[in-house]
Amino acid sequence: MNFKRTLTALAVGSLLASSALYAETAYVSNEKDDTISIIDLDTMTVTDTIDVGERPRGIILSKDNSKLYICASDSDTVQVMDLATNQIIKELPSGEDPEQFALHPNNRHLYISNEDDALVTIVDTETSEVLAQIDVGVEPEGMAVSPDGTMAVNTSETTNMVHWIDTVKHELIDNTLVDQRPRHVEFSKDSKVLWASAEIGATVSVIDTTSRKIIKKITFEIKGVHRDKVQPVGVKLSDDGRYAFVALGPANHVAVVNAKTYEVEDYILVGRRVWHMEFNQDQSLLLATNGISGDVSVIDVSKMKAIKSIKVGRYPWGVAIKP
């Protein structure tokens, strides 16, 4: 009897321990359902679905992981969700049609691209004050702030440019012409290079952030997939500086790029119309949203394989993971 009880206690204990270790939570925005799916990464199941504003797309965590910022595009607002209660506690002025955004390392300034208005809006998340609105190209989309906090960049899909913004003066300082329909931008950890995907151009440009010139253009080729279906969107760089992962949209693959040589090393088969990606904390897993199949692929980074797909809502768009 005693023996059995000890076992049970042990089992419960180790379960608790493991969930304490691995209880990471993924948040996925469902563009056509106006919801956020919450996934327990321990069990890899959806534990809750939260109603949010209309057409949620870009989502990011606050630096202390206590809040989730949600671009509710058709509600023309950025919603703030408290992750302790999963309640929307605040709405920030975002300008019209916010699509993607980036949080400055100071954990206060949110840089938002306003797709319909050719603007970048900078909002103070504490005071809800709009600090600046900056004119950029047609259909601003990708947003990123450099890890050193000195610059922000925005891409405009129809103007085909990367716009460089001074984060102190809140002014546009330069523009770099890239290929057709630039979607997403990611800085390297040392802020020295910027990766910019071009959906229709089917390339990823690697840009030197000092000269703001393109140093390498990466192209993709997947056997059995027509080149026109190769449409790079999301980009994620691993912290160890080894890999860049590029989501290739309707090609239904994620490309694994060597971040030093810029050679494409592998293509991982995922769901249909793969869009954006996020790592878990130790970067052993990479989650990718698949818009058309309505699920999330979980990629095991050591195996470079999708090990599971998790059904979420309609048109999953963005993903954020809380450790």
Place this chain on the structure above:
Amino acid sequence: MAALLGSSNAYSEIEVNISYLQQEIDQGPVLSNILPEPEDAGLQGAKLAIQDSNTTGRFLKHKYQLQDAISDDPQVLLDKAKAQYEEGIRYFVINADEQTVRKFTDSLGKDALIFNAGSSSNTLRRQVCQPNLFHTMPSRAMLTDALAQWLKAKRLQKIFMITGSTTDDKAYSNSFKRSAKRFGLSIVEEKNWSFDTDLRRTAQSEMPLFTQHRDYDVVFVADERGDFGEYVLYNTWLPRPVVGTQGLTPVAWHRVVEQYGAAQLQSRFQKSANRWMNSKDYSAWAAVRTVAEAVTRTQTNDATTNHGYITSDNFQLAGFKGRKLDFRSWNGQLRQTIPLVHPRSLVSSSPQEGFLHPTNELDTLGFDQKETDCTETRK
């Protein structure tokens, strides 16, 4: 503004003038006149493209201006174009019928770039071979191929055809017959619509008799101006879907297209024109954007340089159709997917899955290299 420029100071100032000329075409009286085509169809698309291009242009110090004219007299438009050519304008977006487009290609200098954004004429793609003529409007062949592929994919093989009385209707029908042959559909009956009764009152009694036949899978209607076609739906002898110019319709563009970022183009257009964007608007938009895209990349307003760029492998237009668009080298036609729509929803988009082509699946729509007389002249 100084802040906008930064190191893009390297760019020199360029002013680009684009002419947009639209022929008003009298369609004659039609029965189904409840929702007429907007009079500025085409013009508003060109205007939006100018706005889009100027937003890009201000970062590069490029300025785009539209010089537009609308007239029902082709000669007025032609005189206007000649005067503009004399002033140095080299980019012309023409929204007119086949005959008028031909006059433009005959009378403007060879260094002018002419974009046909109005006529779907198959002849213009097969026999008019001036290397400076481009087509952003899909040909009828592209439209009917798009439809025939879908019918084949749905196994709707037996077709009952109804053709209206105008030359355009006959051209649409002939184009469909070519497509039917190409994709293995069988036409079980062909009828011409020549009635002049007021169908609004009598469609329910007349149309079933008119469409009486042993068996068919689908009714094809060729009624481009929208005279009687709307009254075929739900009134056929056998309960069958209607496709063609009414019912399920192949188009260059329609309000229901919203994938691949199209929702953004739709909402920009709605905001600027206060109505929905249609195929003519899209074609004019694509023509102006083609010029602007070339200027952005070549950094010059020189028409010959830009002609070279547009016809090169480097040219690509982001046209909100899910893939990059470019021009066929053999006849200057803009390759594009064709949405198949009904008034409230997108049903499908061609090329259909499984219709293969050795070089580009988009070339399963319309005239392939071997089907035009122009291959040599355009080289």
